[in-house]
Amino acid sequence: MLKVAVLVSGGGTNLQAVIDAIRDGGITDAKITLVISNNAGVKALDRAASAGIRSMVLSPKDYPDRAAFNAALLGTLKEEAPDLVVLAGFLVAIPPEVVLAFPGRIINIHPSLIPAFCGKGYYGLKVHEAALARGVKLTGATVHFVDEGTDTGPILLQKAVEVHENDTPETLQRRVMEEAEWVILPAAIDLIARGAVTVENGKVRIRQ
Numbered sequence: 001m002l003k004v005a006v007l008v009s010g011g012g013t014n015l016q017a018v019i020d021a022i023r024d025g026g027i028t029d030a031k032i033t034l035v036i037s038n039n040a041g042v043k044a045l046d047r048a049a050s051a052g053i054r055s056m057v058l059s060p061k062d063y064p065d066r067a068a069f070n071a072a073l074l075g076t077l078k079e080e081a082p083d084l085v086v087l088a089g090f091l092v093a094i095p096p097e098v099v100l101a102f103p104g105r106i107i108n109i110h111p112s113l114i115p116a117f118c119g120k121g122y123y124g125l126k127v128h129e130a131a132l133a134r135g136v137k138l139t140g141a142t143v144h145f146v147d148e149g150t151d152t153g154p155i156l157l158q159k160a161v162e163v164h165e166n167d168t169p170e171t172l173q174r175r176v177m178e179e180a181e182w183v184i185l186p187a188a189i190d191l192i193a194r195g196a197v198t199v200e201n202g203k204v205r206i207r208q
């Protein structure tokens with residue numbers, strides 16, 4: 001049984017997709033045992049509660065400095081000891097000490113086809129604003145392993161989504177979430193739960 005901790009910041013639609021996939025058998029042999037949000041009162045926490053999943057708020061605002069927050073996040077995750085940490089719309093930088101404590105065991109969902117429109121400053125609607133500004137015909141989402149960089153770890157799954165001429169950042173974000181994020185994040189966790197994923201020389205290999 002893959003023990004999963006999910007880190008969220010807001011709406012939690014990706015968390016919900018994972019909850020639903022575990023319930024419906026789209027993800028085999030995995031269980032979300034903890035949801036951590038850096039924001040209180042967000043819908044992601046309601047989604048966790050409705051699914052009977054333990055949750056907590058860990059906010060940098062509640063600590064004297066970032067180093068203290070980073071230590072609290074590391075301590076919490078070490079105590080929970082998940083097999084996999086999933087960043088699902090989590091908007092706080094993951095400290096290097098957490099990456100080092102969970103090598104190859106942290107994944108992130110990013111709402112573009114990395115290496116396009118990613119890295120510092122590219123999150124949420126900003127990603128889709130940049131895609132529309134560039135005039136790309138295809139965008140999508142990427143699940144990647146987290147390393148010390150921002151959106152730079154080995155790519156696990158990607159799914160393309162067509163950009164429509166009348167798209168706004170909001171309509172594009174919604175379609176990328178519906179058609180890509182909510183599909184490949186559960187699929188990625190299922191592959192990991194089934195032991196089908198290895199990383200060799202920075203490249204992901206999937207044994208179907």
Ligand code: GRF
Pocket residue numbers: 008009010011012013014015044088089090109110111123124125173177181
């Ligand atoms: C969305 O912008 C999504 O593209 C990205 O994180 C944001 C919030 O997602 N992955 P969620 O609804 O909180 O899962």
